[in-house]
Amino acid sequence: MINIALPKGRMGDRVYELFASVGYRCDALQNESRKLVFADEANGVRYLLIKPQDVAVYVERGAADIGVVGKDVLLETGPDVYELLDLGLGVCALAVAAPNGYTEDPDRILRVATKYPNVARRYYAHMNRDIDVIKLNGSIELAPLLGLSDVIVDVVETGSTLRENNLSVRQTIAPSSARLIANISSYKFKRGEIDPMLFALSERKG
Amino acid sequence: MELQLERLHKSEQAAYLLRGIYEQYGYRKYRMGKFEEYDFYTEHKDFLPSGQILTFTDLDGKLMALKPDVTMSIVKRTRATKAAPERLYYSESIYRPSREAHEYREIAQIGVEYIGRVTAHTDAELVTLALKSLACIEDDFILDVSHNGFLSGLFESVNASREAKRDILRCIETKNRHELAALLLAHGIDAAQGESLSALLSLGGGGGMRDDGNSMSGRRGGNGGNNVGDGNGMSGGNGLAGAMAEVRRLAVNGPMRAAADELAALFDVFDGDPLAKSLRLDFSLALDSAYYNGLMFRGYVRSAPRAVLSGGRYDPLLRRMGVADLEAIGFAVYLDEVEASLPQPMCSDCDAVVLYPEHASPALLRRAVEGLITKGLRVRAQAIGDADGTEAARVVYDLAADGTLVEKPRPYGGTHD
Numbered sequence: 001m002i003n004i005a006l007p008k009g010r011m012g013d014r015v016y017e018l019f020a021s022v023g024y025r026c027d028a029l030q031n032e033s034r035k036l037v038f039a040d041e042a043n044g045v046r047y048l049l050i051k052p053q054d055v056a057v058y059v060e061r062g063a064a065d066i067g068v069v070g071k072d073v074l075l076e077t078g079p080d081v082y083e084l085l086d087l088g089l090g091v092c093a094l095a096v097a098a099p100n101g102y103t104e105d106p107d108r109i110l111r112v113a114t115k116y117p118n119v120a121r122r123y124y125a126h127m128n129r130d131i132d133v134i135k136l137n138g139s140i141e142l143a144p145l146l147g148l149s150d151v152i153v154d155v156v157e158t159g160s161t162l163r164e165n166n167l168s169v170r171q172t173i174a175p176s177s178a179r180l181i182a183n184i185s186s187y188k189f190k191r192g193e194i195d196p197m198l199f200a201l202s203e204r205k206g
Numbered sequence: 207m208e209l210q211l212e213r214l215h216k217s218e219q220a221a222y223l224l225r226g227i228y229e230q231y232g233y234r235k236y237r238m239g240k241f242e243e244y245d246f247y248t249e250h251k252d253f254l255p256s257g258q259i260l261t262f263t264d265l266d267g268k269l270m271a272l273k274p275d276v277t278m279s280i281v282k283r284t285r286a287t288k289a290a291p292e293r294l295y296y297s298e299s300i301y302r303p304s305r306e307a308h309e310y311r312e313i314a315q316i317g318v319e320y321i322g323r324v325t326a327h328t329d330a331e332l333v334t335l336a337l338k339s340l341a342c343i344e345d346d347f348i349l350d351v352s353h354n355g356f357l358s359g360l361f362e363s364v365n366a367s368r369e370a371k372r373d374i375l376r377c378i379e380t381k382n383r384h385e386l387a388a389l390l391l392a393h394g395i396d397a398a399q400g401e402s403l404s405a406l407l408s409l410g411g412g413g414g415m416r417d418d419g420n421s422m423s424g425r426r427g428g429n430g431g432n433n434v435g436d437g438n439g440m441s442g443g444n445g446l447a448g449a450m451a452e453v454r455r456l457a458v459n460g461p462m463r464a465a466a467d468e469l470a471a472l473f474d475v476f477d478g479d480p481l482a483k484s485l486r487l488d489f490s491l492a493l494d495s496a497y498y499n500g501l502m503f504r505g506y507v508r509s510a511p512r513a514v515l516s517g518g519r520y521d522p523l524l525r526r527m528g529v530a531d532l533e534a535i536g537f538a539v540y541l542d543e544v545e546a547s548l549p550q551p552m553c554s555d556c557d558a559v560v561l562y563p564e565h566a567s568p569a570l571l572r573r574a575v576e577g578l579i580t581k582g583l584r585v586r587a588q589a590i591g592d593a594d595g596t597e598a599a600r601v602v603y604d605l606a607a608d609g610t611l612v613e614k615p616r617p618y619g620g621t622h623d
Contacts, residue, residue, distance in 0.1 A: 062512075082380055083382040083385070084383075086384040183511050185507075187381075189508045
């Protein structure tokens with residue numbers, strides 16, 4: 001039995017469809033329910049529905065054998081897990097965005113609003129740039145508009161939210177998409193079950 | 207009174223059994239103080255996994271540290287020579303920051319160190335000890351083995367910046383095939399070198415020297431050799447012999463060939479040994495060339511999500527600490543991981559409860575309790591009417607007026623066996 005941590009929400013639905021399409025169905029999961037754990041003995045899988053930011057924690061600590069999580073979360077939290085496959089879903093980028101017309105003053109400490117303080121710190125440290133990180137939990141685009149920050153570091157998918165808020169991407173930090181991760185110990189002991197799944201998913205993905 | 211091993215916590219059981227194993231192989235217990243002068247670590251900070259050290263000022267004003275590492279203290283005080291190696295084991299607490307909790311943690315470790323002249327015999331002895339250590343923690347275990355000389359030899363041959371090599375290494379550590387491919391392309395790594403680096407991810411040989419093909423059979427189809435992406439991928443079913451053939455194919459320079467010879471010699475020792483079914487070759491073990499220079503190994507048990515054992519050959523540490531003419535190899539077992547992950551014995555503080563009336567004779571009660579203790583039970587005497595704490599006990603007795611014990615029927619029908 002493989003325990004699979006799926007991110008709750010739209011991305012989780014897409015990931016489940018991918019898993020189901022290669023033989024890891026769990027019909028109970030498709031029925032509307034408030035349950036968070038769904039098992040299918042015949043297919044040897046147990047799906048756990050977890051908040052996207054917590055998937056890596058469940059996997060790193062072995063509560064789930066494998067899981068699906070965005071690369072943005074992996075870059076931010078740096079869990080000690082194997083990153084086995086890029087599922088090619090939820091493609092976006094971690095980027096620096098600023099109000100249109102903004103010109104950076106290199107003589108000032110840059111104020112950066114973000115949900116990704118570690119990513120932002122690493123990125124600017126690499127450029128030897130002093131920053132003041134302002135950790136926010138949502139509506140990051142609002143920060144530069146209200147003068148709370150100079151720029152933001154956030155995930156950008158189509159860029160429409162940025163455009164609507166008169167912001168634009170200045171630098172791309174890293175590409176992101178959904179990744180299949182595995183607990184290091186689980187992968188060693190359940191490799192006979194995980195590898196065939198990995199193979200099927202990578203074939204399906206093309 | 208005999209020690210009832212099964213009643214101890216899992217980490218206590220492991221510590222007790224491990225001591226026995228290490229002493230069987232002639233290792234001597236080494237006991238040390240909890241503190242070390244802080245200056246000692248400032249000189250060798252790069253050997254510590256974290257630069258953060260818990261410090262305090264001693265009564266004489268000297269800055270002291272709670273030990274973040276045991277091996278360095280052992281090396282500092284070693285009396286080993288080439289002709290007279292030291293075989294030591296320790297059971298100590300170390301103090302390091304926890305990455306998850308963002309606070310210092312006391313970590314219980316038990317480990318062995320061999321300091322002297324390291325030969326193929328020593329490698330085999332330490333790997334045997336590591337395998338036996340894992341076996342006494344849990345039946346289902348794996349020992350991953352890697353060789354730093356092989357990895358550093360391969361990386362020396364790769365023409366790329368230091369930063370690119372660091373990123374490539376990170377991909378190998380995390381078995382990240384997709385980003386490795388992108389990095390090789392982005393940095394224009396030569397195709398043959400790229401193939402060698404990618405092949406490292408595929409090496410997962412284990413389950414013994416013989417190619418029985420059954421060790422990792424897949425759930426679907428049971429062919430156990432399903433690959434991802436390339437044609438020689440994530441088999442793991444080839445056995446160590448198959449993996450070693452691949453290692454020899456990849457060895458393109460002196461250091462890599464020497465490392466391959468060392469690994470082959472080690473695996474030959476375990477040919478046909480039941481312990482070999484738990485040996486794996488895995489180059490995703492982090493390359494830490496500041497600390498390790500040869501064999502590296504990391505141990506896992508099924509119930510623990512992280513490694514419970516880690517070690518290897520650490521000559522660079524000796525050289526840095528002025529012990530230039532000696533070599534060393536050792537490992538530590540993380541008892542805190544064992545304690546946190548493995549099933550613990552049933553949590554009850556006694557096997558039998560003797561209920562006595564307030565007016566009962568103390569002499570009769572004492573005699574009754576002693577009688578049960580002699581039978582090997584843990585016994586608690588409790589006055590009738592005291593707060594009920596009998597649920598966890600296997601058996602409850604009433605003390606009769608004549609001093610005999612009358613077993614009380616339990617709601618679930620449990621009886622003393």
